[in-house]
Structure formats: C-alpha cells, structure tokens
Amino acid sequence: MVSTASSPSREAPIGRRAFLGCAAALTVGLTGCAGGVALPGKPGARAGETDGAFVMRDGALLPYRCWLPRGGPLRGLILALHGFNDSRDAWEVPAAQFTAAGYALYAPDQRGFGATPERGLWPGVPRLVADASESAWHVRALHPGVPLVLMGESMGGAVLMCLATGPWAPMEARYVLVSPAVWGRADMNVVYRSSLWLGAKLAPGLALTGAPVSVTASDNASAIIRLSRDPMTIHPTRLGTLRGLVDLMDAALASAARFRAPGLFLYGGRDELVPKAATADMWRRLPAGPAITLAYYPDDYHLMLRDLHRAVPIDDIRGWMSAPSSPLPSAADRAALAWLANRTA
Numbered sequence: 001m002v003s004t005a006s007s008p009s010r011e012a013p014i015g016r017r018a019f020l021g022c023a024a025a026l027t028v029g030l031t032g033c034a035g036g037v038a039l040p041g042k043p044g045a046r047a048g049e050t051d052g053a054f055v056m057r058d059g060a061l062l063p064y065r066c067w068l069p070r071g072g073p074l075r076g077l078i079l080a081l082h083g084f085n086d087s088r089d090a091w092e093v094p095a096a097q098f099t100a101a102g103y104a105l106y107a108p109d110q111r112g113f114g115a116t117p118e119r120g121l122w123p124g125v126p127r128l129v130a131d132a133s134e135s136a137w138h139v140r141a142l143h144p145g146v147p148l149v150l151m152g153e154s155m156g157g158a159v160l161m162c163l164a165t166g167p168w169a170p171m172e173a174r175y176v177l178v179s180p181a182v183w184g185r186a187d188m189n190v191v192y193r194s195s196l197w198l199g200a201k202l203a204p205g206l207a208l209t210g211a212p213v214s215v216t217a218s219d220n221a222s223a224i225i226r227l228s229r230d231p232m233t234i235h236p237t238r239l240g241t242l243r244g245l246v247d248l249m250d251a252a253l254a255s256a257a258r259f260r261a262p263g264l265f266l267y268g269g270r271d272e273l274v275p276k277a278a279t280a281d282m283w284r285r286l287p288a289g290p291a292i293t294l295a296y297y298p299d300d301y302h303l304m305l306r307d308l309h310r311a312v313p314i315d316d317i318r319g320w321m322s323a324p325s326s327p328l329p330s331a332a333d334r335a336a337l338a339w340l341a342n343r344t345a
Contacts, residue, residue, distance in 0.1 A: 081156025268300030
C-alpha cells in the first residue's frame with residue numbers, strides 16, 4: 001500500500017481499545033452514469049453498474065461507483081458516503097436492495113480515502129463537506145428533477161450532518177445517517193483527549209496499525225474479509241488523521257441541535273465503535289418534530305447495512321424514503337424512543 005504522506009510514517013500498535021477504537025475500529029468502518037471523467041469498468045461488473053469520477057471545483061477527482069435499476073423510472077437518487085478508511089466499495093453489499101426498489105446509488109471515494117490523490121491524509125472538515133455538496137450537485141445534474149437522498153455510514157454520516165446544517169446544504173434533500181460517527185471530545189474522558197492531543201502534536205505522521213484491537217463491526221464475516229482485503233481500505237492510520245476524525249465528530253455532535261432537514265438516524269445495539277452514550281447524547285440534541293426519525297436495532301452492528309440481517313434496516317430506509325412521516329416497517333422508531341428513554345431515566 002503506497003503512502004502519500006509527506007514525511008515517513010512509523011507503525012506502532014494501538015494501546016487503549018476504547019480510546020483508539022474511534023480510529024482503529026472506525027477504520028474497518030469498510031448507462032445513465034455518464035458524467036465527470038470515465039474510468040475503466042471492473043471485470044465482471046454487474047449490469048447497471050459502472051464507474052466514473054466527479055470533478056471538484058479545485059480539479060480533484062473523486063472516483064465513484066454507481067448502481068442503477070435495471071428498468072423503469074427512477075424513484076430517487078442516493079448519494080452514499082462511506083466511513084473512515086473505507087471506500088466507495090462500502091456500498092456494494094446493500095446496493096442491490098436499493099436498486100431493486102427503483103433507486104440509483106452513487107458512492108464516491110471521499111477525499112483522503114479510496115483512490116483519491118490525498119489518500120491517507122486528512123483533508124479537513126470544510127473540504128469534506130464541500131466535496132459532499134459538490135458531489136450532490138453532480139448527481140442531480142445527471143438526473144434532473146429526481147428526489148435526492150444523502151446517505152452516510154459512520155464518518156460519512158458525520159460529514160452529512162455538518163453539510164445539512166451548513167450553508168452548502170442541497171435544497172430539498174433528505175438524509176439517512178447510518179451509525180453516524182459522533183464520539184466527540186465531550187464524550188471522551190480526559191485521558192483519551194489528552195493522549196490524542198499529545199500524540200497528534202508530537203508525532204502526527206505516526207501510523208497506528210490497529211492490530212491489537214478486537215472489535216466486531218458486523219456479523220457478516222464475508223463482508224469483513226472483503227473489507228480487510230480490499231486494496232482501497234486504509235489500514236495504518238496517521239495520528240494527524242485520527243485527530244481530524246475527532247474534529248469531524250466534534251463538529252457533527254455540535255451540529256445536531258441545528259439539524260432541521262428530514263433525517264433518519266439509525267443505530268445498532270451491538271455497535272462497538274460509536275459508544276451508546278455518544279449516540280444518546282447526539283439524539284437528545286436533535287430538534288423534536290416530525291422531520292426527525294430515530295431507529296434502533298438491538299441486534300445490529302456498526303456496519304448494519306452489511307450485516308447478515310441487513311434486510312430489516314434497509315427495508316426501513318426504503319420505507320422512510322417513500323413516506324418519511326409514516327412509521328417504520330420494523331417498528332425500530334418505537335424501539336429508539338424506548339431505548340433513549342431508558343438511557344435518560
């Protein structure tokens with residue numbers, strides 16, 4: 001794996017599981033598409049799938065994968081953002097279930113990840129948010145007049161929370177936030193915060209392998225193996241990049257109180273990567289009202305859209321995209337209110 005860091009990186013084992021779980025754990029997570037710059041197709045690509053790249057205003061290329069329904073009019077567009085150290089390949093497992101429902105799914109590499117030139121380096125929160133906004137513009141330009149849903153997993157969810165509450169939010173877009181990364185400094189103890197600050201200051205190029213960390217990101221072993229072996233997955237993580245991730249999680253947590261767009265927030269009871277206290281804190285900050293739907297799945301993991309029982313949250317997402325004000329098919333919205341009330345009590 002080629003590093004684009006400007007200074008040599010050294011590898012070191014991760015110490016505290018809880019502290020560096022937000023990086024080593026989040027590290028795993030894991031026709032009509034013309035536009036931008038064409039890239040070679042993958043051998044054996046399925047029908048309705050192709051590759052391309054969005055061109056950002058500064059000239060950067062964000063490669064993407066696209067999945068389209070096989071026929072009929074589009075019901076909607078999904079711009080899907082992957083998690084930390086993952087890539088556009090994160091969406092290959094759930095994509096078929098969205099296209100079967102009539103949705104086109106576009107999944108770009110976020111800057112600093114996947115096959116982008118800045119791979120391995122943290123681009124900054126404003127740049128990630130601007131890229132998401134520009135990518136949404138590109139997707140809408142390909143399919144004018146089709147409703148847009150912005151979907152983010154983990155780090156991608158944090159980016160979209162910042163986008164939704166900032167000046168560059170796409171108009172009339174809806175948001176699906178899957179296990180959003182919101183473990184900010186406010187929910188870390190002083191030891192973790194101090195260790196992060198000191199490490200990032202003294203050795204920002206130090207690479208953490210994450211090897212000693214034992215975390216289950218999904219119960220789908222084949223999906224985790226695919227993620228770990230994917231050449232676009234980043235494994236050693238620079239401390240400076242880790243600090244940037246926590247900056248993003250801080251910003252996402254702070255944005256929750258300003259979140260006014262229609263949004264579906266999903267969280268799994270077996271999520272070992274984003275602590276329950278951090279998610280509950282974020283949920284309590286969200287404005288009350290019909291625009292926000294919370295969904296809790298007691299048996300789901302962090303990468304729930306890749307879990308063995310992913311059909312349940314995916315069916316809820318499809319139902320919510322069709323009728324945001326209706327109850328979720330699985331009753332995960334009622335489960336979320338009960339879970340949050342139990343944690344508040």
